[in-house]
Amino acid sequence: MSLPLPPERPPELPPELPPAGDLPARLARRIDGWARTARHPLFWVGVRDMAGVSVGLSAWAFMTGVAMVGSGMSVGESVLMSVLVFAGSAQLAALPLIAAGAPMWVIFAAALCVNLRFLVFAVHLREYLRFLPRGARIWLGFFMGDMTYVMFIQRFPSPAETERQRRAQLAYLWGGNCWNWLSWQSLNMLGIFLGAALPARWGLEFAGTLALLAVTCSLISSRTRALSALLAAGAAVLAMGLPYRLGIVVAIAVALAGSVWAGRWLEPAAEPGRG
């Protein structure tokens, strides 16, 4: 389905790139560029689409905040983590490891594996963003969440071909990203500050586990993926005796090997890289 693009005023020509030393002029040009994106009608379509799912996102963000404080991190550390790391599931996966005093490389390995899905998204999005300069691509990439990717791909099944379509796609993407970032960070902060006031006896950090479980369930879209989850769960429980929660690395390795091996029979026609 191709989206009928709304009427658009002819774009004002961007001013000449000021010389490198003229910082204020460069800054003004940058801000002008942002304003142009925010004025684009598709920017607000992106915001609206994202607002539709942000109830779920908000609950998740709130619980991530609660879980961060609940697992023994200080308020300052939690705020820093949510702004810098900005990857909810990786944060949640790392929390019990941090609390258990696992070695740093185990924490990083877990976070890396949870974040590998972004690599899958990026492979796909490269086609859409190849026209952008490198810096802009990287900047945009940092703000790509799961939901912004899913919504974007649903609305624009194929990469833009004209300059006008490119501007529209970019505006839509930024609209979703902005709303996603705002609602994630604000609810996350709320969770961090309220979470510190809730009694530890309730064990509210389990809310984070439940949020991850819900995300995991929504990812189980095929038999091979279900198998992958079962293998990982079984191996993680069996390998729990290993020191430093090394079991998580073992479980991931077992699940990956098992599902790649079984995938040949279960999904012979599956397109690699998309699943």
Place this chain on the structure above:
Amino acid sequence: MGELRGWTLLIIVGMTAITVLTRCGLFFSNRDLQLPRWLQRGLPYAPIAALTAAIAPDILMPGGHWVWPWNSAQAWGALVTAGWCFWRRSDRQALTVSIVLGLVVYLVLRVGFGL
């Protein structure tokens, strides 16, 4: 309350690097790239494997040791969340509702019944 410990700070810096690497890593190069085949086959399963491996012990082994699922508030809460997710698959709010329901069941069992 606002203290920052060196160990945690290092972890935060490292995890930030991981976020940048996985979200933006492929955008650094201007050239076309071809991923190795084994990586392409494994990538779709990596998130699900990592997420499950991270949460399974919290659900099935609260406190670090095996507890029969019918005796644990964690397992009942998880069952409700997962069940709702699959039952209401197509519902847009399924994620939120499932988390809230699971949490309510967990809290009632834990705080109310001391499981």
